[in-house]
Amino acid sequence: MEPLRSSDPARIADHRLLGRLGAGGMGVVYLARTPSGALVALKVLLAEYAEEPGFKERFRREVEVARRVDNPWVVPLADADADAEAPWLATAFVPGPSLGEAVAAYGPLTERGLRLLGARLAEALGEVHRAGLVHRDLKPGNVLIAHDGPRLIDFGIARAPEDRTLTATGMVVGTPGYLSPEQAEGRGGDGIGPASDVFSLGCVLAFAATGRAPFGSGAVDALLYRAVHDPADLDGVPAGLLDVLGRCLEKDPARRPDAGELVRELAADDAPQDGEAADWLPDPVTRLIAERSTAALALPDIEHTLAPSDAPVDPGPAEPDTRETSGAPEPQDARPAGRRRFLLLAGGAVALAAGGGGAWWAVTRDDDAGGAGPAAASSRRPVHTIALHGDLSGPHSETGRAQERGLRLAVAEFNARGDAPFTVKVRAVDDGGDPVAAARLAAELTEDPAVLAVVGPTTDATAQTALAKYDAGLLPVVAVSPGGIVLVLQGFRSFLLGRLPDSVLSIYVSNYLRGKARSRKVGVVLDRPAGNYAAQLATSLSNELHNVQQPSVPEVVSAMRRDFGSAVDTVLSAGADSVFFAGLPDRGALIAATLRERAFQGARVSGPALLDGQFLTQAQEAAEGWVMVAPVIDATIKPEAKKFAAAYRERFKEAPPRYAAEAYDVTGMLLKALSGLPAKSRTRENLLAAVRAGKYQGITKTFAFDKTGMMVIDGTGGFLWRVEQGDFVYGGPAPITV
Incomplete structure (x- = not known):
């Protein structure tokens, strides 16, 4: 990242600019912070081009396409204004290098890495194609690398095959060396379809396998000619991938596989499946991602980047205080030396490790109010829903079911209170440990206006795919078992990590x-x-x-x-x-x-x-x-949790398993915060603000969160x-x- 120049603005819309990620003839890409503190890559079209209808239309198209494509391997759109004087769009910031940078610096990927790269890019292209679009500029520079897989970017020239508004027959659009024969020949309209992206994907995979473009380098005319007439240079491609890459690079579009076929074929054998992405990158690339993630965490937050003119105005009366503490806060200089040192070390650990997430089925289980008896059945109280999103039937079902029961016990106790200001209904959904199902269920919960908060998901892999869905609806979600710092680094506004990161x-x-x-x-x-x-x-x-x-x-x-x-x-x-x-x-x-x-x-x-x-x-x-x-206790032994343990035994006829008490705690935290809001103010947004601003003393530990959604590190939360x-x-x- 380069420093901002004197000619750069301090902010664009509500985004505080931190530095330059790149620049071209038509615009600049900045690293910026959103009002909520999340890091984004913010692309701005230069004013002189914004006045030209063609460039502005292309920019507007990129925004529209980004909004239509929703896939874990596509960098999501955070915000945009295509009609601003200087049009801009902001996407989630990915701290890793481009594929081109990674391969150039550290060499080709292994066959395992190539299979993961190809399968996940094919999955992303499949989503683009299902939206009726063609990317048309797939190249190593438009693929960013993260620990868990690639991210496809730049939809500036994507369009529907039948759309002729931005190009004409005979015009070549894209990057020579990675263009399909039909693009190289300048075919227009229907001549450029999904098969063109498949050809480009074959070129990208050949580059990732060998470190060189399959049609060489040199003059543009020569590259275009080779794409149309010459066979691709696949010398050095692993034998297990020669056939599939050869079919991707067929000159005849009709003979190429579609994106779905590629996903199935590349994900075969020992390729990483679903959320597993271990060992797919060379060690130096993994370290580079970690270093860049560390640098991202070290960037100043909103408070430290405010210009004088941005000083906040008096917000007026504060929302009701929902904080619950066991005593007055301890002055910083009164902390024991060991504790002060722990906090410093913990901050360093967070920064360093920031870079370091078959058939499926899912069921939804609703009940009226967690079986809470007369109080729950009261028709005089308003009803609000708290959801449990977990793995209730898959490989981590023991943890998921423990969290469900902990949540239900907290709800039952709340509903049994005579002074409860509302009744709570529980909705439990089961993703079976599958990231695809997790994303679908998260979207369903987000679309349900009765759901005011979610506890879960159970694993890092399912959280990785679900959190963007929850964030889109600003639905508060508190997780107690996932531990990856990357979940916090991505800047989801509505996510709270209710445990210390690994x-x-x-x-x-x-x-x-x-x-x-x-x-x-x-x-x-x-x-x-x-x-x-x-x-x-x-x-x-x-x-x-x-x-x-x-x-x-x-x-x-x-x-x-x-x-x-x-x-x-x-x-x-x-x-x-x-x-x-x-x-x-x-x-x-x-x-x-x-x-x-x-x-x-x-x-x-x-x-x-x-x-x-x-x-x-x-x-x-x-x-x-x-x-x-x-980050988990034994509720049968910890003195503060013994009352909970007894209630759990009475209700479920067994001792509370691990993570039941933690789910019980965060549910109590959510209900405490919600109870502190006036009836007309019990919204997702207000609940999220109340929890973020508050402090809750649970039976397992104290819960307080910083602006990233991570728990405040106070020396507690780790157990032997x-x-x-x-x-x-x-x-x-x-x-x-x-």
Whole structure:
């Protein structure tokens, strides 16, 4: 990013400009903050071109197309004004490099990476084509790279095949070297259809596989001629992709596969599925994304970028205070030194790890008021709906059902109150752990005006696809189990992360290892199949250990390896006397077994993912003694939660599982805030503002949020668990100091 120039405005509309991302002959792209604090890429058409009907019409078309295309692999439109004196549009900011930049700097992708890239770009193109449009300018520079997959950008020349308003027969529009033969020949109208985008996708994938364009370089005329007459240069393309790329690059559009066929074919075999995108990028690209994400988090917020003329006016009487605290706030200089240091370290961990988210079915379960009895049935009270969005039947159903029950208990207790100002109805939806279903259900909940807030989703992958839908309707959504900092970084206005991010948990891990475990050198094992989760934990822990000059031995395990012997031998031979594993339960069992085979007696520590019955089942005796740092309590032991635990047992005939108390807490927080609003002010927007401005003391921890939607880091929220006699045993708060 370049600094703003003296000729640049300080803001455009309500967006505060922070720097220049790029510039061309017709406009400038700025990095900007929205009024809510989200980062966006804001494109402005220069005034001299805004007066020309052709350029302004093209810009208006880009806005219209961006509004019509809704797909996880297309950068979403945040706001736009095509009729302004200087027309502008703002899209979500993606801190990663373009595909062109990544390949040029770090080389081609692996076949696994190519399959993910191709399948997700084909999925994006399929959405464009279903909208009746053709992108017409797919090239490496119009593909941005994120940890979980690509993002398609720039719809400036997209149009319907039959639309002839912006081009004419004989005019070549697009980027030579990535144009289809029909584009290179200047065919107009119906001659440029979806198959043209498929050809361009074949060119992009060939570039990503080899590092060079399939029709070479040189003069424009030569490039156009080769696209029409010469075979593509596919030397160096992995053998498993030669056939599909060859068919994409057929000269005859009728012989090319459509986008749907490409999704099915490229997603076959061992390609990453759904929300899984582990190990698809070269390590240097992953680090580059992390660095740029870190820089994005370090940018000033709205308060620090206000110009004098932007000073806020007196807003008048404040909304009713819905804050609930256990005492007066502690002055900053009165905090213990260890706590002050923790806050500083945690801030660094958040920034560093910011870069580091088959058939499906779903059901919706509604009830009148959570089975709350007479109070719930009262017809004299207004009725408001709180929704639970979770995985209630898929791989994470244990967590999803726990959250549903925690929510229902909170609602039942609220409805049973004689002074309750309204009755609460529960609506529960099940995405089965599928990101596609999650997006669809989020859209349905958003369209239901009775729903004022949502608790969920259950996983990072489902949250990644759902949050944009909720944000579109400004529907408050509070999640207690997803932990990726990227969910906060994307700037969703209505999202609140009701737990510490995974990256902050590494501070507790460091304190535990250096303190109670008395480790002198830590082996940090990053398991690539765990994707962003592993990267955030391992990267932030390594950084923390480096900052305190604690020796560590980093080791990365490829997704293609199931034998952890080499990785374990590497860290142990380097003198590691403790091991931290950043990975998931199934492979956690493998490294646990390997460490047991080596008779390793040092501390073995991991993050919240290993707090799963699968780890115990598969690791058996090898799980004994492992310690997990997680953002979740045992409600049967924590004194503040014992009343909740008793009520849960009475209602559901079992002890409360993990994440039930956390869902109970955030539901109580939402209901407390909603109760504090006047009857006519109980809207989504006002509820969101009340929760953001307030502070709520729950049974698990204190809930307060900063302007990004992340919990305020106050030294609480991390907890220790240990495997003892084949079960997880709660160990109380994790240490904030050594």
